[in-house]
Amino acid sequence: MSRFLRYPLYVKGNPQRRVFFTDFFIKLLKSDKERPPNVVTFECPVTMTKFDVKNYLERIYNVPVARVNTHIIYVAFKRDHKNRRYKPKDDFKLAHVTLGEGQTFQFPENLFTKTEEEKTDEELIEEVKGRQKVRDDQLRKRSGVPSWFGV
Amino acid sequence: MAASMCRRVFPLGRKFTRFTLQNACQSTRCTYSTAETSTETQVEVPEAKYPPIVPPLFAKTAETKEYRTKLIIEGINDKPTATEMIYELSKRQSWHYNIFPRCFHYSFLDLYKHCMKTVIVEDLPKQIVELANSPSVESAAEMLKPHVMDCILQQQLYVYRYKGDPAKRDSTAGRQTMENVMRLLLAGLAGDFHHLRDSQIDQDVVVKSFWKRDETKFQFTGNPLFLIRTKEPLPEFISRDDEQLCIGEVPSWSYAPENVSVFKQHINPVCFPGFKIGNPFTYGHTQIYMSEFNRKKCAENKTLEEVLMGIGMSSSFGWLNGLALYQMYNPYRDVTQPMTCQTIVTDGSNFSFFCYQLNTLGLCSRSADNPLRNVCWYTPDMKLYGDVQDGRIIDFNDDVLKQTIAFLLNPTMPLEK
Numbered sequence: 291m292s293r294f295l296r297y298p299l300y301v302k303g304n305p306q307r308r309v310f311f312t313d314f315f316i317k318l319l320k321s322d323k324e325r326p327p328n329v330v331t332f333e334c335p336v337t338m339t340k341f342d343v344k345n346y347l348e349r350i351y352n353v354p355v356a357r358v359n360t361h362i363i364y365v366a367f368k369r370d371h372k373n374r375r376y377k378p379k380d381d382f383k384l385a386h387v388t389l390g391e392g393q394t395f396q397f398p399e400n401l402f403t404k405t406e407e408e409k410t411d412e413e414l415i416e417e418v419k420g421r422q423k424v425r426d427d428q429l430r431k432r433s434g435v436p437s438w439f440g441v
Numbered sequence: 442m443a444a445s446m447c448r449r450v451f452p453l454g455r456k457f458t459r460f461t462l463q464n465a466c467q468s469t470r471c472t473y474s475t476a477e478t479s480t481e482t483q484v485e486v487p488e489a490k491y492p493p494i495v496p497p498l499f500a501k502t503a504e505t506k507e508y509r510t511k512l513i514i515e516g517i518n519d520k521p522t523a524t525e526m527i528y529e530l531s532k533r534q535s536w537h538y539n540i541f542p543r544c545f546h547y548s549f550l551d552l553y554k555h556c557m558k559t560v561i562v563e564d565l566p567k568q569i570v571e572l573a574n575s576p577s578v579e580s581a582a583e584m585l586k587p588h589v590m591d592c593i594l595q596q597q598l599y600v601y602r603y604k605g606d607p608a609k610r611d612s613t614a615g616r617q618t619m620e621n622v623m624r625l626l627l628a629g630l631a632g633d634f635h636h637l638r639d640s641q642i643d644q645d646v647v648v649k650s651f652w653k654r655d656e657t658k659f660q661f662t663g664n665p666l667f668l669i670r671t672k673e674p675l676p677e678f679i680s681r682d683d684e685q686l687c688i689g690e691v692p693s694w695s696y697a698p699e700n701v702s703v704f705k706q707h708i709n710p711v712c713f714p715g716f717k718i719g720n721p722f723t724y725g726h727t728q729i730y731m732s733e734f735n736r737k738k739c740a741e742n743k744t745l746e747e748v749l750m751g752i753g754m755s756s757s758f759g760w761l762n763g764l765a766l767y768q769m770y771n772p773y774r775d776v777t778q779p780m781t782c783q784t785i786v787t788d789g790s791n792f793s794f795f796c797y798q799l800n801t802l803g804l805c806s807r808s809a810d811n812p813l814r815n816v817c818w819y820t821p822d823m824k825l826y827g828d829v830q831d832g833r834i835i836d837f838n839d840d841v842l843k844q845t846i847a848f849l850l851n852p853t854m855p856l857e858k
Contacts, residue, residue: 326696328548356547356742359702386700388547391743 314338316346316385320397325386327394328356332385336362343385354390514773514807523767524718530651530771531710537651537660538698538705540759542752543734549701550747555694556654557758558804559815560686561750565796565844566678566818569783573840573847581850582843585629589842590826590834592621597829612733615789616666620644623667623729626849636671636853641722643668643715648756650763651710653772653805657698660710661759667729668715668760670722673853675781678798681813687800688812714763725764725782727848730756732788746821749786749793754817757784757797765802775803775811778857783848792841794820794848820844 301308314335321331334343340358347353362383367375389395409417428437496504520526540556554561564570572578596618603610631637648663681687698705716722730752739745761780770776776799784795801813823844827836 324696326548326700329700357702359699388700391547 312346312350314342314346316343318397319384321386327396328389330387330389330395332387334360334383334385336381336383338383338385340385343387347387354393355387356390357388359386359388360384510807517771518774522718523769526769526771527712527766530766531712534707534709535658536705537658537708537710538703540659540661540703540755542663542730542756542759543732543748544701544703544751545734545739545744545748546701546703547742547744548747549703550751551692552694552698552701552703553751553755554691556657556659556698556804557754557815558654558691558801559754559758559797559817560689560691561754562686562816562818563821564818565794565820568676568678569796569818569847569851572851573843575847578843578847578850581630581846582839585626585846586837586839586842588625588629589622590837592625593618593826593834594829594832596621598832608735612731612788615733615787616731618789619666619729619731619787626846630846630849634850634852636673636726637669637849640669640671640726641716641720643670646715647713648715648760648763649711649713650759650766651712652762652802655804655806658710660706660708661755661762663730663756663759665715665728665756665760666731667727669726669728669849670716670720671724671726671853672722673855674724675726675783675851676854677779677781678796678818679816681779681800686816687798687814689814691814712763712766714760714767718767723764723767724853725760725780726851726853727783727785728756728760729785729787732786732791732793736788736791749822750817750819752786753784753793753795753819754797756786757782757795757817758799758815761797761799762802765799770802772802772805773807775801775808783851785845785848790825791822792825792845793822794844 314337316338317333319331319333321329325331332343338346340360343358343360344355347355360383362381365377365379365381368378370376404413429435432440496502496508498505498509517526517529520529538556540553544553553559596614600614600617602614627637627642643665644667646665646668648665648668649661651658651660653659679686714725732749732752734748736745739748761782765771765776765780780799782797784797786793786795796818798816800815801808801811803811803813823838823841824836825838825841826834829835
């Protein structure tokens with residue numbers, strides 16, 4: 291058991307018959323390295339344990355889980371313009387889940403990329419602006435001297 | 442000087458050349474021999490010999506890298522003793538993946554097969570099967586059976602057992618039973634079989650060895666219950682030229698070993714096959730491993746057979762690899778003839794039998810074109826006895842006892858030189 295009570299047995303107020311959602315949310319990631327087809331990577335909160343991940347996947351999604359390996363990713367401090375320390379992102383836990391017998395998973399490719407036809411005018415304008423900004427930044431780095439001038 | 446004087450004495454115009462004139466004079470004078478060349482004796486000129494071109498030692502090129510690794514490997518192979526060679530191999534700390542006999546991760550066996558380059562074959566080799574059915578083994582089994590049954594009953598009925606954790610109790614009971622049964626078998630058989638009489642037995646030692654597979658380094662650590670070592674090696678089970686088993690590739694595992702819960706450590710690797718260098722009993726005969734884990738849980742996950750295969754295969758390879766290192770072989774100097782050993786994996790009542798033949802140690806990327814692979818034979822789990830009821834053993838399986846005795850009686854052969 292963890293140090294603090296995460297699953298409250300009783301919550302004040304009526305009605306008492308309520309549906310509780312999970313306290314955690316885990317995110318499916320595309321794994322950084324090449325992994326076997328039966329290994330899936332999730333990003334989870336640091337407080338979530340291996341057993342939590344296993345129960346989460348088995349109870350909610352009916353996914354058979356054979357083994358969960360976890361490790362915590364420490365996000366380093368950064369300094370802002372006043373030299374104060376800040377965390378760009380909270381620490382998080384990665385869970386490499388080995389699926390049960392016969393289960394495989396492949397992360398879908400091009401899940402959130404749109405084709406040219408699906409893009410709206412505003413998005414196209416944003417894209418052009420972005421490209422222009424890159425060019426401007428390059429110019430600014432060279433103090434306005436064009437790229438063709440130089441060694 | 443002469444030419445300039447000649448020019449001064451016989452001045453010619455700029456448009457005329459003197460060479461044709463001189464050549465004409467020379468041909469008329471005929472100062473050299475006009476005899477045919479074929480009659481002349483050919484003088485043999487020794488071919489120029491140069492030292493080999495060596496790339497610079499500290500450049501950042503592929504040639505230099507190759508040359509430096511070559512120097513290092515030569516340094517390792519030139520060492521006169523095994524101690525120095527093993528020190529040379531293990532003196533630098535580096536990342537090693539820890540291989541233990543027991544692993545419970547789903548589909549871990551693919552990694553084990555890949556990193557030991559081993560092919561697994563069901564059923565034991567022919568000679569062992571024949572030996573198990575031979576009259577000498579049968580008579581020995583007949584002689585020892587009542588004693589073995591007595592020993593098991595003693596352990597089951599009369600020895601005080603720790604009343605706490607049942608898993609701990611069972612593992613202790615299995616270990617003690619196996620110790621006593623093995624002592625009984627060895628005492629009963631050593632009188633008639635000189636290879637057993639002339640052998641050494643290590644009990645409850647740590648076996649360690651290290652190797653390299655495709656630039657990935659591995660460290661094996663095992664804890665066998667018994668090691669039987671002899672002065673002469675066991676004969677090979679099959680010839681190393683056998684195309685069906687010994688030559689070929691094993692399915693490759695291209696992923697990181699962390700994916701099957703095999704983790705790495707920054708260590709100096711250790712080689713210790715159960716004894717120190719200088720001991721004359723340098724060949725492995727038989728080893729016995731206890732399978733102290735929850736069989737019920739494994740059977741539920743349908744991984745029991747895989748786990749047992751992992752124990753038998755990895756422990757055999759780890760031990761033979763350590764023995765080979767002691768005999769001055771290493772990943773860069775392959776074994777000259779195959780090494781063999783026999784492994785029994787048991788929990789006191791369930792027995793699995795393994796025979797292992799180490800054909801090659803060249804597993805690293807430098808010997809990528811090495812066609813050989815190692816072979817492991819195994820039998821699935823067998824029960825020695827069914828149950829103990831009313832002070833009697835029910836369903837005693839003679840085949841298991843015969844197989845165990847056949848392993849012990851497998852005779853050694855002197856080395857061919």
